Amino acid sequence: MSNYNKATKILTEEIQATLTNVKGEEVEALIEAINKADKVFFVGVGRVLLSLQAIAKRLAHIGVQTYVVGQITEPAITDKDLLIVGSGSGETQFPLIIANKAKQYNATVAHIGTNPESSMSQYADLFVRLPIGSKEVTPETVESKQPMKSLFEQSLLLLGDSIALMMVDNKNIELNSLWEYHANLE
Template sequence: MVNFKEATDVITSELTSTLSNVNNDEIDNLINQINKAEKVFFVGVGRVLLSLQSIAKRFAHLGVQTYVVGQITEPAMTDKDLLIVGSGSGETAFPLIIAKKAKELNATVAHIGTNSTSSMSQYADVFVRLPISSNPNSDEEVQSHQPMKSLFEQSLLLLGDTIALMLVRKENIELNSLWEYHANLE
């Protein structure tokens, strides 16, 4: 039987391996697009969507205008906006349809996923690769012992928080000043 410490060691080891192998230039490119955008939209499905919603909220705390595709108050997208797609495979139907529509509107599309040659690549202006394997024989990617795609969703969430911290430091944002963006109807 596996105990709690052993299980957490597996998870934190996989996360460390994944995040330490993300390409810094890809992150810098994504941050540049976030900074240029008037509005940042997010799209994904399932548990990936939950991670993206957390990232959208974190970026909103930094003063970024964020929207999750499908939310009731979602505004129109323009050519000044950025769509961030979370899709490990880059083959998920709904995000592909939304990315295609965003390109038709001349928006910038960023894909965070595991496969740079997926169908999403035809729409993505920016790609950030999370080096997580779907192939058990790959030595170049992190092999996960967790169920389903847990490592992707976890890595995506921590990647978003990492980018938020980078934005705070790059802009010399005083952390106490961020409370003005925090929900206050709680």
Template sequence: MGYTAVEQKIVKEIAATLDNIVVKDVNRLVSEIEKAERVFFVGVGRVLLSLEGIAKRLAHLGVQTVVVGQITEPAITKKDLLIVGSGSGESSFPLAIAKKAKSFEAAVAHIGSNANSSMKEYTDLFVRIPVQTKLALPGEIPSVQPMTSLFEQCLLLLGDSIALMMVEEKAIDMPSLWQYHANLE
């Protein structure tokens, strides 16, 4: 199968998935991001890579972002938000960090595929990316891609959608955002 056929399959899966994310949950997440003093992010593997991209983009919008584990990570407080990326909601490290964040009274948002995961105990907000899981939950978008590629792709695009929502809501002048871009490159 050639590039064009594969690319079209992937784009179709992404569009179907993004179209099935609950808008009110995304709006609530945007509200939580905007009211937080700082926004922390935690995930593992390729999910972490997507979250790092989201953290960077929100930083370009003036949001104070922190990726859990970075050397300059400050203490989390009740004024902060932790965003957990975990499709299954069962990954050990994100679960432990969510539990710890709750012990400091921080708000916790989970972006994942399984609303009834162990993460549910620690979260204030859940945004479902309805991709195919091994649980075969209702409303899952099937994927021809390996592993959890569709989740990671949609997570990054959800983050970019949130960033653009914030830009439009605040009528931010796009060229002014370059002041936040890395300049030691």
């Protein structure tokens, strides 16, 4: 087996093990919150932010009004809105500050992370756990061989695509109709 094949085997097995062990009821609760919200905001930092930006774009493609915190056209958050926080540890300072601020405006806060007992839990109304090595080790916990926290960002991105697919199915959206939401100035 080539080094490339070994590496891709590790990646795909880790991602499959992670996503297979995400609790469906947590994902369903997040979808319900997305459907209920007027606007959906996303906050994270670094590579997590990149995954969240892709999720925001994917949800925009299916008609959800999405914003990434800090973008130039970001509107005010209200009590009718949802903030989705991506933070593996739940301890990253910028997302914690933004979640606290969102709660001051009575917005709903959802946290996608690895540790349900993190500092973010004081702000989160709902939590989706990606069972990746963290303080909370369960039989489902995946210990990654990848550098840094790559498995978290990869799983987060694919969780977002899974959510979009579930929403398309739940709403019986015709896939060809989604092109009206796709960028056309490209």
